[in-house]
C-alpha cells in the first residue's frame with residue numbers, strides 16, 4: 001500500500017472518479033485488502049452494473065465502503081453519525097469493534113436502514129459495512145460524500161486483484177473502466193467479516209483480524225459458525241459469497257501438500273510428466289529428495305509467516321497462473337487461527353482451480 005496517495009493519483013483524477021460515481025459509473029479502487037469494483041451504494045442501476053461486470057449472481061450481497069470522519073483523532077472518533085444513514089441500530093459490541101478496528105480490514109454486518117437498496121444486499125435486510133484504511137480511497141469516499149459498494153475487482157470466482165495492473169488484466173475489454181492506482185495492497189486477502197445482526201457476533205469470513213485479536217482488544221467474543229450453530233435454536237448463518245466451496249481460483253490446477261508429502265499430492269495427477277511448480281516455506285532449505293524422477297519440479301519460496309504469506313498469496317497465484325505450469329503445489333498452512341484466512345482462501349482456490357473451473361457457479 002502506498003502511504004502517499006497523491007504521488008500515485010492526483011486530486012484531479014480523484015475528482016473525475018467522484019464524478020463518474022455520481023453519474024452511475026464504475027470505478028475500481030485500492031484498499032488495504034484487495035482492489036474493489038466500486039459503484040454508488042445508493043444507486044440501484046449502478047449496483048447492477050457491478051454484478052454484470054463481475055458475472056456475479058445478484059443474490060450475493062456486497063460490502064458498502066464508507067469514509068472515516070474528516071479529521072479525526074483515533075481515540076475520540078464518533079462513528080454513530082457516519083453510520084446513521086446505513087444501519088438501523090448500533091450495539092455496544094458494534095461500537096467496541098468499530099473503535100478498535102476502523103478504518104481497517106474488518107467488515108461488520110448490521111440490520112440495514114430502509115434507504116439501503118436491496119440490490120446492494122442481495123435482497124437481505126442486513127448490510128455489510130467497512131471503512132477501508134487506504135488513504136486514496138478514504139479521500140475518494142470523503143469527496144464522494146456517500147457509500148461505495150466494492151466487491152473484489154475480478155470475475156466471479158477468480159483470483160482477487162492486489163494491484164491496479166491485476167484489475168486491468170481482469171477487465172481488459174472494459175476500456176473505459178476507471179482504475180485508481182494505489183499501489184500494491186498491504187494485507188492481500190479480503191477483510192474479516194463479523195455478523196452483528198444476530199443475537200451474538202458470528203464470524204462469516206476469516207481474515208487478518210482474528211476472533212482472538214478481537215477478544216483481546218475489545219472483550220467481545222466472536223462465535224465461529226460451528227459454535228454458533230451449536231447454540232440451541234439458532235438458524236443457519238447467511239450464505240455469503242466467500243463461503244462458496246470454489247472461489248479465488250487460478251486456471252492452473254492447484255493442490256496443497258502436507259509436510260514431506262509432495263509425491264502424494266502428485267499422485268492425483270498421474271499424467272503430468274512435465275512442469276510442476278512447488279512452493280516451499282522460506283524457512284525450509286528445500287524439497288530435498290522429495291522429488292519425482294519423471295517430473296520437472298521447480299521450487300518457489302513462500303513466506304512462512306502468515307501475514308507475509310497472505311500479502312503474497314494472490315500475487316503468487318496470478319503470477320504462477322500466467323507462467324504455464326501444469327500443476328501448482330503449495331504447502332498446507334500450519335494450525336493456528338492466524339492462518340485461518342489463508343487456509344480458507346487456499347481450500348476454495350484448490351477446489352475451483354483447473355481449466356474448466358466453473359464449479360463455483362453450482363455451489
Ligand code: AMP
Nearest residue numbers: 061062063126127128151152240241242
Ligand atoms: P466480495 O465477495 O469480495 O464481494 O466480498 C463481499 C463479502 O461480504 C461476501 O462474502 C458477501 O457475501 C459478504 N456480505 C456482504 N453483505 C452481507 C450481508 N448482508 N450478510 C452477510 N454477508 C454479507
Ligand code: MG
Nearest residue numbers: 151152153160
Ligand atoms: Mg471476491
